[in-house]
Amino acid sequence: MNTLRHRSALLAVAGTALALSLTACQSDADSKSAPAAATSAAVKASDGKGTGTSDPTGSTDSAGSKVSKGSTGTGGSAGSTGSTGEQVNASVPVCAARDVTVTAATQGGPPYTHLVLTAKNTSRHSCRLTGFPHVQFLESHKQDVPAVAKSKPATPVVLTAGAPAYALVKLSDGGVDEDNEPVSAFMVMLEGDSAVITVTAPGSGGIAVDPAKALTGYWTPELRNGADDF
Structure with a gap:
């Protein structure tokens, strides 16, 4: 009887130690994965992807200026005559x-x-x-x-x-x-x-x-x- 109780006690202590070890490993893994996830999110934000924002009316150029859809980017209207003005004359x-x-x-x-x-x-x-x-x-x-x-x-x-x-x-x-x-x-x-x-x-x-x-x-x-x- 004494031998059986002693063996049961040893098993209980071993189980407790194993549980504590697993808990510690899990905490360490969580602490290491958190910076990695944050770093990944920062990379996505820096290249303009995955930020959760959108512009339904236009796009944004490299300088951050908003360019409306359909704009020619030339500052002139369609059918302009050019610098010489020959067509106007x-x-x-x-x-x-x-x-x-x-x-x-x-x-x-x-x-x-x-x-x-x-x-x-x-x-x-x-x-x-x-x-x-x-x-x-x-x-x-x-x-x-x-x-x-x-x-x-x-x-x-x-x-x-x-x-x-x-x-x-x-x-x-x-x-x-x-x-x-x-x-x-x-x-x-x-x-x-x-x-x-x-x-x-x-x-x-x-x-x-x-x-x-x-x-x-x-x-x-x-x-x-x-x-x-x-």
Whole structure:
């Protein structure tokens, strides 16, 4: 009997020790797994996944800025024309003779070798002044005065209502031996319009023109040194 009780007591002590050992192992395993789980969650949060947040209207770029769906990211609307504005300018009608008033003034002098033509938009709408003025000074010389290519502007000349454009016109070299002829009025036509504009020459005595030396520049928003030097 004593032997049986002693063996039972030993078994009870061994069972208790085993239970305590298992409890300690379980606690140690829990303490080791908790940081691992936290680390995993932190990794998911850092790469933007598994955070439990969503954006039904758009997405988020790398800088954290919200980009709406359907946005082009260019800051412009569909169908924009670009930096040159050529498509917009093409929609503006070409200036006709009825849209502008052309006047002439001498530049520099004496001797007065150049004129400045001014075309002012007297209409109530914008228009494009294309090319150069087609000038005929004399009845005996029906051909247009030749144009100087280097004076052509890089972009179309669009005149709003009331705005002017300019063209420099060479009359002669200013020499005393030139075949100059007096001109009190002359004809100007705009590119794309066959209507004739009669322009009064400046000065009480008119101007002296050498048809062999006459040149004209293109219409520009302003006279430019170099490009208009001819």
